[in-house]
Amino acid sequence: MDAFVIFFTRYLPAFADGFLITAGVAALAAPAALIWAIVLIIPRLAQWTWASRLVDAYVEVMRNSPLLVQMYLLYFGLPLLGLFWSSIVCGVIAIASQHGAFLSEILRSGIQSLSQRQWEAGSAIGMRRFAVIRLVILPQAFIKVLPALGNQLIVLVKDTSLVSAIGVMDLTLTGKMTIERSGASFEAFIAVAFFYLILTSTLGLVLRIIEVRAARRYG
Amino acid sequence: MFPVLQSNLPYLLQGAVYTVILSAIVVSCGTALGVGIGVLASVGGAILRSIITAYIFLFRGVPVLVIMFLGFYSFPALGLRLDAYTAVAISMIVYVGAFVAEATRGAIAGVPTGQTEAAKSLGMRKGKMMREIVLPQAMRLVIAPVLNISLMAIKQTSYASIVGAWELSFAAREVVERTLAAFQIFLGVMLIYFIICYPLSLAARALDKRLAFDS
Amino acid sequence: MNQAAAPISQSDDIVAIRGLRKSYSTLEVLKGIDISVKRGEVVVILGPSGSGKSTMLRCVNFLENFDQGTITVEGRPVGYKMVNGTRRPVSEVDNASLRQHVGMVFQSYNLFPHRTVLQNVMMGPVKVKGMDNSKARDIAMKLLAKVGMEHKADAYPGRLSGGQQQRVAIARALAMEPSVMLFDEVTSALDPELVGEVLKVMRELAEEGMTMIVVTHEMGFARGVADRVVFMDGGVVVEQGPPEEIMTNPQTDRFRGFLSRHLSHEG
Numbered sequence: 001m002d003a004f005v006i007f008f009t010r011y012l013p014a015f016a017d018g019f020l021i022t023a024g025v026a027a028l029a030a031p032a033a034l035i036w037a038i039v040l041i042i043p044r045l046a047q048w049t050w051a052s053r054l055v056d057a058y059v060e061v062m063r064n065s066p067l068l069v070q071m072y073l074l075y076f077g078l079p080l081l082g083l084f085w086s087s088i089v090c091g092v093i094a095i096a097s098q099h100g101a102f103l104s105e106i107l108r109s110g111i112q113s114l115s116q117r118q119w120e121a122g123s124a125i126g127m128r129r130f131a132v133i134r135l136v137i138l139p140q141a142f143i144k145v146l147p148a149l150g151n152q153l154i155v156l157v158k159d160t161s162l163v164s165a166i167g168v169m170d171l172t173l174t175g176k177m178t179i180e181r182s183g184a185s186f187e188a189f190i191a192v193a194f195f196y197l198i199l200t201s202t203l204g205l206v207l208r209i210i211e212v213r214a215a216r217r218y219g
Numbered sequence: 220m221f222p223v224l225q226s227n228l229p230y231l232l233q234g235a236v237y238t239v240i241l242s243a244i245v246v247s248c249g250t251a252l253g254v255g256i257g258v259l260a261s262v263g264g265a266i267l268r269s270i271i272t273a274y275i276f277l278f279r280g281v282p283v284l285v286i287m288f289l290g291f292y293s294f295p296a297l298g299l300r301l302d303a304y305t306a307v308a309i310s311m312i313v314y315v316g317a318f319v320a321e322a323t324r325g326a327i328a329g330v331p332t333g334q335t336e337a338a339k340s341l342g343m344r345k346g347k348m349m350r351e352i353v354l355p356q357a358m359r360l361v362i363a364p365v366l367n368i369s370l371m372a373i374k375q376t377s378y379a380s381i382v383g384a385w386e387l388s389f390a391a392r393e394v395v396e397r398t399l400a401a402f403q404i405f406l407g408v409m410l411i412y413f414i415i416c417y418p419l420s421l422a423a424r425a426l427d428k429r430l431a432f433d434s
Numbered sequence: 435m436n437q438a439a440a441p442i443s444q445s446d447d448i449v450a451i452r453g454l455r456k457s458y459s460t461l462e463v464l465k466g467i468d469i470s471v472k473r474g475e476v477v478v479i480l481g482p483s484g485s486g487k488s489t490m491l492r493c494v495n496f497l498e499n500f501d502q503g504t505i506t507v508e509g510r511p512v513g514y515k516m517v518n519g520t521r522r523p524v525s526e527v528d529n530a531s532l533r534q535h536v537g538m539v540f541q542s543y544n545l546f547p548h549r550t551v552l553q554n555v556m557m558g559p560v561k562v563k564g565m566d567n568s569k570a571r572d573i574a575m576k577l578l579a580k581v582g583m584e585h586k587a588d589a590y591p592g593r594l595s596g597g598q599q600q601r602v603a604i605a606r607a608l609a610m611e612p613s614v615m616l617f618d619e620v621t622s623a624l625d626p627e628l629v630g631e632v633l634k635v636m637r638e639l640a641e642e643g644m645t646m647i648v649v650t651h652e653m654g655f656a657r658g659v660a661d662r663v664v665f666m667d668g669g670v671v672v673e674q675g676p677p678e679e680i681m682t683n684p685q686t687d688r689f690r691g692f693l694s695r696h697l698s699h700e701g
């Protein structure tokens with residue numbers, strides 16, 4: 001017990017820093033991924049055939065290859081193009097581009113599951129296509145897929161740990177360094193796990209509240 | 220057209236073999252472990268159930284990379300000398316097990332109560348009801364989620380390279396460090412992963428639609 | 435099982451419900467029900483929705499626990515027994531063995547979707563009684579013929595109409611050779627044109643002397659087949675008696691109102 005206390009008081013500042021970096025990366029990547037996801041479904045909604053096919057191909061590649069390799073591609077590739085972006089920026093872009101693809105799939109399935117009747121109801125009262133999409137389709141699709149979106153965002157938070165592989169001093173890398181310095185692998189793991197669980201379960205809780213609210217308002 | 224990729228392809232494919240083997244071990248053992256735990260969670264007592272809930276909560280809430288580090292550093296701390304592969308494989312099996320256990324538990328809970336009531340009404344006892352009525356139906360419901368979890372796990376085997384296990388991603392980094400041809404190599408490697416994952420991905424989607432019982 | 439040691443009831447009641455009470459938290463659903471059913475008797479339970487008919491029926495094979503009162507099936511206590519003056523739940527084994535004698539048919543059929551029609555009917559004899567396959571198959575085929583479903587023996591339930599599924603469900607329950615059959619609104623989920631084929635099977639069963647408790651809204655069935663009609667409302671038995679008596683000459687306003695609403699629907 002004492003060993004635990006000593007360990008935590010000694011390394012707490014480092015873990016707090018790591019926690020802030022992880023939370024920061026997540027706070028940048030999550031909105032970016034959501035915006036990217038919405039951009040990605042526009043071609044389909046607008047029925048731009050070629051652009052939709054391109055998006056489909058992009059989504060398939062993202063879904064079927066590891067985020068780590070995508071991150072390496074940016075981190076080691078961009079400098080060859082003369083772009084010397086920081087590892088945090090590369091990490092955020094990589095996370096947003098993979099999770100944006102996953103999120104857009106989720107949004108798309110939500111839109112598809114809405115019945116044709118919604119469209120017809122919208123057009124019957126004389127709304128233009130984009131108005132129907134904005135006022136009728138998107139809000140309903142959004143509510144329907146909230147649980148799936150939420151799960152994906154939690155996966156996103158966990159995936160921020162990959163920025164440690166390109167040298168960002170996040171929670172995971174802090175944990176690794178601490179183990180190497182102190183040899184206290186269990187203590188470090190407990191500390192790291194604790195901070196990640198705070199992030200993922202707080203996010204889970206907030207999402208659950210939003211779900212309940214949304215269901216009450218529109219359900 | 221891609222000279223660096225071409226000349227290094229045999230080396231990368233060797234890495235891919237390691238990736239496939241690691242994936243196969245992790246997916247098969249993780250699924251078996253997870254299904255077992257999911258069933259236990261559905262038949263066991265309150266204490267067992269809360270232990271399993273804690274396990275699922277912990278392992279689903281923490282990045283797999285962190286679990287890998289735990290495995291990599293803590294087995295030696297316990298006096299066990301394991302190579303990086305074994306440490307990674309064990310960590311990932313336990314990790315995948317948590318996801319499969321949750322899916323299994325959900326699938327079992329998803330079998331309609333009418334089914335268990337009908338079985339009870341025939342005079343069937345709990346164990347037999349699980350084997351004859353609930354599990355066969357739950358296993359159908361669990362196939363699609365397990366395929367998706369497997370897909371996730373295959374991609375995550377690439378993180379093994381971070382803790383020092385040599386496989387496709389590790390090989391890719393070695394080649395890039397030597398040749399600096401980041402685009403050729405990493406895009407090529409993404410394509411190799413794609414070839415491994417895409418069939419599973421298609422199967423998952425097809426099953427998602429097909430496996431529900433007509434009612 | 436150990437029939438000789440089981441307490442023998444005074445009468446030849448197959449099912450005896452005494453002072454049955456049950457609440458869902460604060461809502462009292464059954465407020466002291468007494469119903470007994472003799473061998474070969476067909477009792478039809480009528481009553482508005484929410485009056486506790488399903489709950490009562492489900493208590494008889496202990497799919498539902500209850501707070502007070504006793505139920506016996508062939509003299510064997512259901513769910514609870516008295517040990518040194520206190521009421522104790524019986525074991526899971528005892529519940530299971532009791533349920534072998536009580537056939538139940540549900541509104542939603544509840545056939546096992548992963549098994550064929552024949553396998554559904556064989557399930558009880560083979561998996562519960564441990565009967566060998568060929569003997570169980572003979573019994574199952576006979577029962578399927580009886581409900582007019584032998585031509586679909588190898589089909590999966592998902593391919594059948596509601597009426598066909600319900601007839602298979604009846605055969606599945608009969609395969610256990612129960613002493614009493616419970617039917618809970620078994621035609622309510624069916625399209626109108628399919629109701630007749632299921633009622634016909636039930637009528638034939640009644641004629642063969644099967645003991646039955648039938649919850650239904652089919653007034654014609656009650657009038658034509660029931661030996662006794664029980665009218666429930668608000669968790670109590672309001673009236674009971676032979677259908678020709680109480681359905682033509684109801685004694686209470688509640689039953690009269692119920693009848694007029696339902697008979698006008700039929701006409």
Ligand SMILES: Nc1ncnc2c1ncn2[C@@H]1O[C@H](COP(=O)(O)OP(=O)(O)O)[C@@H](O)[C@H]1O
Nearest residue numbers: 458461463481482483484485486487488489490
């Ligand atoms: N599981 C349950 N939890 C709470 N209330 C229930 C439950 N099942 C039934 N009830 C309530 O008990 C009452 C009687 O239900 P039920 O026996 O199904 O009536 P009936 O079959 O006559 O329509 C209803 O008010 C119903 O809402």
Ligand SMILES: [Mg+2]
Nearest residue numbers: 487488489619
């Ligand atoms: Mg009912």
